[in-house]
Amino acid sequence: MKLYKFVPLALIFAIARTEVTADNYVIKYNLCLRGGIKNRQGFQRVVENNVFVDGGNDPHVWHLRCGDVFRRNINGTTYRPANIPPLSWGSEKGFNVLPREGASEELHASELSKQAGRDEHSILVDAQFVDPSSGDYRVKETSPVIAVGLCC
Numbered sequence: 208m209k210l211y212k213f214v215p216l217a218l219i220f221a222i223a224r225t226e227v228t229a230d231n232y233v234i235k236y237n238l239c240l241r242g243g244i245k246n247r248q249g250f251q252r253v254v255e256n257n258v259f260v261d262g263g264n265d266p267h268v269w270h271l272r273c274g275d276v277f278r279r280n281i282n283g284t285t286y287r288p289a290n291i292p293p294l295s296w297g298s299e300k301g302f303n304v305l306p307r308e309g310a311s312e313e314l315h316a317s318e319l320s321k322q323a324g325r326d327e328h329s330i331l332v333d334a335q336f337v338d339p340s341s342g343d344y345r346v347k348e349t350s351p352v353i354a355v356g357l358c359c
Contacts, residue, residue, distance in 0.1 A: 238344055243284070246275055255279045256357060258334075258344050263305070265289070266297075274298045279357050281334050281346075282306065285318075300325035302355045307331040313351045330355060 233253045234244065243262030246252045246269065253276045254264070263282030267289045269275060275297030281304045303326060305316055313332035320326050335350040337343040346352050 243282070243287075244277075246273075246277075250274055252276070257281070259283050260339070260344060263287070264300075264303075269297060276300070278302050279355065280304070281352060281357060297325070301328045302357075303329040304334055304352045304355060304357065305329065305331050306334070308333050313354075328355060 230250045230252070233255075235253070235256050237257045239257060239259045239262060241261050243259050243265045244254050244257075245265040245267050246254065247267040248270070250270065251274045255276065255278045258281045261283045263284045263286060264277050264280070265287045266275075266277075276299040277297060278299055279302045283306055285305055303316070307314065310331070310333045313330040316326050316329035316331050320329075330351065332351045334352050335347045337345045337347055346357070
């Protein structure tokens, strides 16, 4: 059994800005108002069930067999990779939601599937936040993000 460390999101951003390698951590159930997650040069990191209002996944220099997981996140932007070979996008990347404001029907995130060879179950859709102008980023009971397994 692998042991994972739960690391505060602020610390992860500090780690991402430096060249320090951090392994075996989980980032879960966070609301990130600005920016995204940039896992860089490490192994076995899990990022799931987060809401990134103005950001998303920014993978940088992932190793071929890093074992990273990025799943069930609501992203405010598409992925912004840097120096990522096609087959090194972690061990699992899927069931994510990418922005498509005002859309009443979801679309498969086919461009992401092509980009990363992952995201077979990710969708482009309006997340239907309860009241984002007041800072309430929970999703409505009718939100299509519930269908991909997100709980916010």
